[in-house]
Amino acid sequence: MKYARITGWGKYAPAKVLTNFDLEKMVETSNEWILERTGIRERRIAAPEETASTMSVEAAKQALSRAGISPQDLDLIILATSSPDYHLPAAASLVQDMLGAKYVPAFDLRAGCTGFLYALAVATQFIATGAYRNILVIGTEIISKFIDWTDRNTCVLFGDAAGAVVLQPSDYPTGVISFLLGSDGSQADALIAYGGGSKYPFSQEVLDRKLNYIRMDGPRVFKFAVRVMVQSVREIMASSGLLPDEVSLIIPHQANIRIIQAAAKELGIPMEKFYINLDRYGNTSAASIPVALCEAIEEGRIKDGDNIIMVSFGAGLTWGACAVKWGVAEAIPFFVVEPAKALSMLKRVQRAAANIGGTLLLPLYTMKSWGKNLKIRRK
Numbered sequence: 001m002k003y004a005r006i007t008g009w010g011k012y013a014p015a016k017v018l019t020n021f022d023l024e025k026m027v028e029t030s031n032e033w034i035l036e037r038t039g040i041r042e043r044r045i046a047a048p049e050e051t052a053s054t055m056s057v058e059a060a061k062q063a064l065s066r067a068g069i070s071p072q073d074l075d076l077i078i079l080a081t082s083s084p085d086y087h088l089p090a091a092a093s094l095v096q097d098m099l100g101a102k103y104v105p106a107f108d109l110r111a112g113c114t115g116f117l118y119a120l121a122v123a124t125q126f127i128a129t130g131a132y133r134n135i136l137v138i139g140t141e142i143i144s145k146f147i148d149w150t151d152r153n154t155c156v157l158f159g160d161a162a163g164a165v166v167l168q169p170s171d172y173p174t175g176v177i178s179f180l181l182g183s184d185g186s187q188a189d190a191l192i193a194y195g196g197g198s199k200y201p202f203s204q205e206v207l208d209r210k211l212n213y214i215r216m217d218g219p220r221v222f223k224f225a226v227r228v229m230v231q232s233v234r235e236i237m238a239s240s241g242l243l244p245d246e247v248s249l250i251i252p253h254q255a256n257i258r259i260i261q262a263a264a265k266e267l268g269i270p271m272e273k274f275y276i277n278l279d280r281y282g283n284t285s286a287a288s289i290p291v292a293l294c295e296a297i298e299e300g301r302i303k304d305g306d307n308i309i310m311v312s313f314g315a316g317l318t319w320g321a322c323a324v325k326w327g328v329a330e331a332i333p334f335f336v337v338e339p340a341k342a343l344s345m346l347k348r349v350q351r352a353a354a355n356i357g358g359t360l361l362l363p364l365y366t367m368k369s370w371g372k373n374l375k376i377r378r379k
Contacts, residue, residue, distance in 0.1 A: 004124040004135075005175035006324065008069075008166035010062025011294040012055050013044040013281065020156070027152045034156045039257025043159025043282030046142045051085045053094035055162035056140045059290070060099060063136065067166035071101035075132035078123055079108050080115030080286040082315065083142045087196075095138065112191065113253050113314025115139060115286035116163070117179070117322055120310075124176045127169050138164040139286035146193055148213040157255070158214075159282035163290025178239045179322035180232060187224065190217045191315040222259060225313045229263040232311050232321035240307075240323035244269055248306035248326075249296060253313060254278035254288040275301060285314065302326050 019042040020031035034040055046055065056079055064071060077099075079092035092106035111118040116139030123135040143158035167175065194200050195211030206212055229252060237247065250273055252260050257278060264271050275296045284291060289310050296302050304327030311321040 001128050002130060002169035002171065003173055003175050003177075004127040004167045005170040006165050006326070007168045008063040008065070008067025008164075009290070009294050009297060010059045010064075010066065010164050011287075011291045012058035012062075012162045013291070014046045014050060014055070014160050016045045016047060017042050018045045018159075023156055026149060027155060029152045029156060037256075037258070038157060038282075039276075039279055040156065040282045041279045043280075043284075044161055045144045046160040050142065050160075052079075052081050052083055052091045052140045052142055052162075053085050053098060055142070055160070056081075056091065056095045056138045056164065057098045059140070059162040059164040060095065060136055060138055063164040063166045064099075067134075067168065069134055069166065071099040071104070074099075074101050074104045074134050074136050076123070076126060076135045077101065077104055077106035078119040078135065078137050079106070080111065080119040080137070080139045081108060081141055082110055082112055082115065082285060083140075083146060084108055091140070092138075111183075111286075111314065111318045111320075112316050113255065113283070113285045113288060114181075114312045114316070114318040114320045115314070116289050117310060117312050117320035118181060118318070120165070120167075120176060120322060121179045121181055121320070123167050124179065127167055130169075133169055135167045136164060137167060137290075138162065139288070139290045141285035141287050143214070143283070143285055146212070146214050148210055151213070151215075153218060154214050154216055157216075157283045159284050161281055161284040161287040161291050163287050163292075163294055165290060165293070174325045174327060177323045177325050178236060179320065180235055180239065181318075181320045182228065182232075183316050183318045184224075185316065187220070187317045188315075190220045190224065190317060191215075221317075222256070224317055225255065225259045226262045226266070228313050228319040229259065229311055230266045232319055233263070233267055233269075233309060236309055236311070236321040236323050242307055242309075242323060246307055247273065247309055248303075249273060249275055249301055249308050251275045251289055251292050251296060251308060251310045253283075253311065254281060254292055255283045255313075288312070 020034045084091035090108040096106040109119045119137045123137050126132040140162040142160045149155045193214045195206035306326045308324040313319040
């Protein structure tokens with residue numbers, strides 16, 4: 001079994017900036033109201049000619065360049081988006097063609113704001129089993145084209161962006177170490193766009209009732225988000241054998257600063273460990289985490305050997321989290337442990353599992369990493 005190492009990353013944001021002061025002229029709101037309730041100051045809005053595929057290509061080119069591979073080297077392209085160019089075909093196929101990745105398989109994945117983590121988990125499995133070696137994972141959204149700009153409950157929240165990563169195999173414990181995914185369809189109506197699908201096909205009635213726009217039950221989503229973020233972070237630390245002080249950075253879905261603050265307080269983890277950029281982008285849905293990842297790297301917040309947790313929630317309602325050991329394979333050295341110390345390390349993992357009241361269920365590839373990287377010296 002291989003590990004899925006992140007070797008390339010890239011992001012794209014449209015040039016147009018829409019500030020809270022701009023929104024004051026469009027809808028009944030204020031900069032103070034938006035900032036206090038969301039933490040957002042501005043967001044990016046795609047130009048009329050921009051689409052999910054064109055933005056994805058810009059982010060993908062950066063990721064491929066950093067990974068040192070060409071589009072033709074790819075084995076698979078996964079595009080997480082809820083705002084594709086068309087209902088048919090998949091935007092991923094358009095990206096594949098635009099990149100010049102001839103005949104490379106490509107598909108869209110739709111899981112709302114959690115889409116990127118879902119796509120990352122799927123790609124990890126392809127690499128872990130040896131099926132593919134070079135996978136491009138993209139998270140892209142143009143939510144602005146699905147927003148009712150007279151609805152202040154939603155129009156102040158969302159922005160447009162794209163982020164991408166390249167995953168490649170490694171024999172060493174690096175990259176995606178563990179992940180978890182979840183969904184609760186019983187709450188689907190908490191965040192939904194009714195019109196345009198097979199239940200409510202486009203019609204004059206759909207347009208008149210504005211069913212083609214996103215609708216959100218804010219308080220309901222807020223409570224759900226805090227609960228699943230706290231639960232997901234605890235579970236992913238336990239499954240990865242990580243204690244809170246061993247986590248270098250948490251990259252949460254950038255939806256609302258109050259959600260992140262509430263989760264941090266319940267977890268007992270200082271806000272300094274959470275990467276925040278929602279003040280400049282708003283909620284970019286599936287693009288949120290990959291864009292934040294790129295900026296954290298650019299700002300030096302992520303270094304070789306760091307343990308990172310990414311956690312998200314979104315329409316579905318869905319949620320997900322993953323633990324990542326950052327760095328190239330060479331940056332994670334072998335180390336020698338005395339038997340007593342090895343036992344101590346195992347107990348620490350058990351304590352982490354106990355923090356969430358569960359049993360010790362480490363992923364197979366985590367256990368494998370102990371076999372590869374843990375050499376016990378016997379006297």
